[in-house]
Amino acid sequence: MRIENEGKGEFSSMAMQLWADGALDEALNIMENADEANVISTLDQMPLTSDEFITLLSPIADNFRQQIEETAKELTRLRFGKTVNLYIPLYLSNHCINNCSYCWFGTDQNFERKVLSIQEAREEAKLLYRVGYRNILLVAGEDPKATSVEYLAEMILLMKEIGFVFVAIETQIFSTDEYSKLGAAGLDSVTVYQETYDPILYSKAHPSGPKRDYMWRINAPDRIAQAGIRGVSVGVLLGLGDFRREAITLATHIKHLNKAHWQTSVSASFPRIHSAPNGFSSEHAVSDTELVRLILAMRLTFPDSTLAISTRETPKLRDQLFGMGINQASAGSRTSPGGYSGGGAGEQFPVADDRTPMEVASAIQDKGLEWVFKDWDINFKPIK
Numbered sequence: 001m002r003i004e005n006e007g008k009g010e011f012s013s014m015a016m017q018l019w020a021d022g023a024l025d026e027a028l029n030i031m032e033n034a035d036e037a038n039v040i041s042t043l044d045q046m047p048l049t050s051d052e053f054i055t056l057l058s059p060i061a062d063n064f065r066q067q068i069e070e071t072a073k074e075l076t077r078l079r080f081g082k083t084v085n086l087y088i089p090l091y092l093s094n095h096c097i098n099n100c101s102y103c104w105f106g107t108d109q110n111f112e113r114k115v116l117s118i119q120e121a122r123e124e125a126k127l128l129y130r131v132g133y134r135n136i137l138l139v140a141g142e143d144p145k146a147t148s149v150e151y152l153a154e155m156i157l158l159m160k161e162i163g164f165v166f167v168a169i170e171t172q173i174f175s176t177d178e179y180s181k182l183g184a185a186g187l188d189s190v191t192v193y194q195e196t197y198d199p200i201l202y203s204k205a206h207p208s209g210p211k212r213d214y215m216w217r218i219n220a221p222d223r224i225a226q227a228g229i230r231g232v233s234v235g236v237l238l239g240l241g242d243f244r245r246e247a248i249t250l251a252t253h254i255k256h257l258n259k260a261h262w263q264t265s266v267s268a269s270f271p272r273i274h275s276a277p278n279g280f281s282s283e284h285a286v287s288d289t290e291l292v293r294l295i296l297a298m299r300l301t302f303p304d305s306t307l308a309i310s311t312r313e314t315p316k317l318r319d320q321l322f323g324m325g326i327n328q329a330s331a332g333s334r335t336s337p338g339g340y341s342g343g344g345a346g347e348q349f350p351v352a353d354d355r356t357p358m359e360v361a362s363a364i365q366d367k368g369l370e371w372v373f374k375d376w377d378i379n380f381k382p383i384k
Contacts, residue, residue, distance in 0.1 A: 096141030098209030189231035225261035239273035
């Protein structure tokens with residue numbers, strides 16, 4: 001089976017085909033029928049093809065866990081050295097006009113809403129800068145009135161003025177022209193999770209709000225790259241759908257972006273549902289073993305891609321993953337606007353790893369690795 005992308009257009013048509021024509025059923029058949037000989041053969045190939053990636057998602061691959069872990073560690077070390085880059089999210093707003101079934105920011109949720117002013121954002125950002133952070137992710141719910149393109153451009157300019165070298169956003173999604181405006185303000189990267197690639201499940205999980213538009217969202221990474229933004233980070237919300245089908249589509253999406261937009265750096269994150277509003281139930285909970293299996297398979301398939309883990313996960317699991325595929329992590333995170341300077345309005349999700357940045361840094365050092373706040377040159381930009 002081959003699910004490589006041959007074209008350079010938008011990804012939506014290929015994703016819809018994967019979920020409609022039985023290709024994913026064929027992939028699951030490969031996975032379910034994989035044997036030890038298939039895994040051994042796969043480990044002789046680097047980077048992995050689609051079939052080999054699918055094989056490493058099989059439970060049979062766990063029989064070779066130590067060998068796969070060592071290979072992932074070596075690939076991570078060869079590409080990124082012994083470093084784990086630390087970043088910090090800064091929540092600008094929890095206002096949102098979507099009603100996503102799994103999200104605490106949903107418009108039907110009853111809690112304190114807040115949008116940081118320029119001065120409030122400056123105070124929060126300076127606190128984080130003094131800790132040592134130079135990589136910051138600006139996060140906001142989807143509300144064009146609360147966090148417009150102009151507002152975000154001003155925030156990006158503010159972060160650069162304070163001294164942050166790398167500024168990313170995780171917000172509502174925009175047109176190519178709007179991303180170009182944010183790029184002109186100094187935006188380095190955009191995080192945009194599809195949440196689920198399953199079109200039917202996507203519609204059920206997003207009953208109202210602009211995020212309901214599957215096509216507009218799935219093609220956002222293409223628009224980001226077309227706008228000349230340096231990086232894009234993609235991912236799915238693990239626990240929302242069948243993680244095997246989602247993982248295969250995610251890998252296919254990354255292959256497409258690497259081929260169609262080779263000047264853009266493509267990274268991946270692995271958010272997992274641990275808590276959700278009342279009324280939401282997941283039929284596809286992802287275990288720690290499955291999460292680690294996925295991250296290892298992603299590292300062997302995409303040796304040059306940054307793989308990140310957030311504070312949604314426990315200290316024990318995060319420490320296990322540092323350097324073993326994961327080379328970027330948040331630390332000391334707060335998921336509510338104003339959370340760093342005290343109090344803060346309603347949070348997006350509870351933090352599982354509540355260690356201080358220095359405690360996380362110490363854990364990284366204990367593994368023989370180096371923690372860094374900045375490991376790139378400020379003048380580096382993609383060739384246009």
